[in-house]
Amino acid sequence: MGQTLLQKVWDLHTVRRLPTGRTQLFVGLHLIHEVTTPQAFDMLRRRGIGVAFPERTYGTVDHIIPTLDQARPFADDLAEQMMSAFERNCREFGIRTAGLNSDWQGIVHIIGPELGLTQPGMTIACGDSHTSTHGAFGAIAFGIGTSQVRDVLASQCLAIDPLKVRRITVSGDLGRGVYAKDVILEIIARLGVRGGVGYAYEYGGPAVARMTMDERMTMCNMSIEGGARIGYVNPDETTFAYLQGKPFAPAGGAFEGAKAWWRTMASDADAVYDDIVEIDAGAIEPRVTWGINPGQSVGVTERIPDPGMVGEDAGAIGEALDFMGFAPGAPVSGTAVDVAFVGSCTNARLSDLREAARVARGRKVAPRVRALVVPGSKQVLQAAEAEGLHEVFQEAGFEWRGAGCSMCLAMNPDRLNGREVCASSSNRNFKGRQGSPTGRTLLMSPAMVAAAAVSGEVTDVRTML
Amino acid sequence: MIELRPVDRVEGTAVPLRGNNVDTDRIIPARFLKALTFDGLGAHVFQDDRTSMPGHPFANAAYAGASILLVNENFGSGSSREHAPQALRRWGIQACVGQSFSEIFLGNATTIGLPCATAPASDIEALMAAVEDEPGTPMVLSVRARSITAAGRTIPLSLPAVVRDSLLTGQWDATGLLLSEFEDVRRVASRLPYVKGF
């Protein structure tokens, strides 16, 4: 009987079965950032424990850093304290970092792949739920809490329970103006925000096979929004080609050796899944969220649901519409926006910026709309500037910022004010997510964000390409 | 810092929080994550919901001092921030009972010795109704017996054996356990192609 990639990686990394019944799983790569680690380092110090495998740990700063003025000390004293604590902790425990001044700095889930730290067949953990992103490379990657960060620092291991695997096969061709973001929003809308609890999502099928690594990362990134702690794609030639030449990827003869092993770290053709779901990419249109969780989305030509029409979810729909202030049954297209944000670990890679720039080129941001583009990493920023994307955005009236999480969760000065509506390429539309308790977020692809920015309202980007 | 000790009985009153998919951004908004310790988080539990939703249970004096949190489905979805269960604990919550919990929240809660047990919707409804009718209704949750007793009725709870045992033995903090056979860890590391070199 064939095995899934999850089972193979799991078995290879299992240290033992703990007396508690959990699996002690070795973590091949531990990524850390400034927000979820200070308490973990303090716990280590208090117990007099060191970091077991500092060479398997890598840090960067992303969540709290300002994207405008990065001069130290930061204007925000608390942010400055967290920055300094992170720098001190990494120095004290001998952990390599891509710090604020490094050319490798950026959102942790963007730099891991970019630097070739993320590789097929690995287990990866990070104190952030979007660690699922790294599964795009055929790694088993999951988000953990701060006490688990402490566990991994101390032992390079996690105590964890096994997961089931749901295979999600995507066939057909994506239409023009339809992106990986739309596919994953469709999947979450279909399976629900808690549909993936207890599962790892394995994405495959012809449409996924044709996707670039950037697109696969967007899919895996949002697995957690569907309740699945892990999402992954079996590694293939696209994966290997991406990794070749990356700073931390195996080089020379070792790369061929690695490739041979990576090829074995994929689900067998006769692997048995706990569940199988099929999606037709050809039927998907650009999607927009209208509510307060990422499962509440519709196609751009569709209408906002009416609680009166939808029976069982009426309560949830009603609560969402109350908060959003949207009329039930209204077309989602035409919804006015105040802010447009292109950024986040979901959609701030070079290809995302290119798609947004394609729409912005030669157009102007609508009056009253505040629009910003925040590259996901310094490497993305530099590559984008090398091809002049920053000028395209600036000429159109977008602000061009430094790399970081920015308005995805607004732990830095970038945030919504009051009840502003934001067209956002990020991953969460929870109440208050973008920094204003009453702020409203509409999730969509970067191209759709650019379309909303220039027209001042939710617009079908297919009419603008 | 939270002390490692066995967790079994939780006695006290309950606070009912209705609604599915209550995410961790709501439990503790991101701006309160800008802190070097978990101390002080208790004061900010549901900060934005409390101020914007009149009658929010965490703003209702009738439920002040509650130690058991009653919730519906998929509680704690979204961000992996351990600050969410840490904040609840620091507010005074010592156990959660709901229809279901998000996986990361459940893991984080267990790791800090906060039991999260589940029960069918009808039982949760009965418990919520009981405490809404009469806030201050005393409840007793037993990890060992996997049950909660309120208003003269005992309701069975589901709690995975792994979680129950780790709470009862006080081994809910995994660090010690994970370090206890460290040679095995080195052995596994050394057999991984990407560690030993391709």
Ligand code: SF4
């Ligand atoms: S971009 Fe947003 S979702 Fe991604 S790591 Fe940063 S805060 Fe988290």
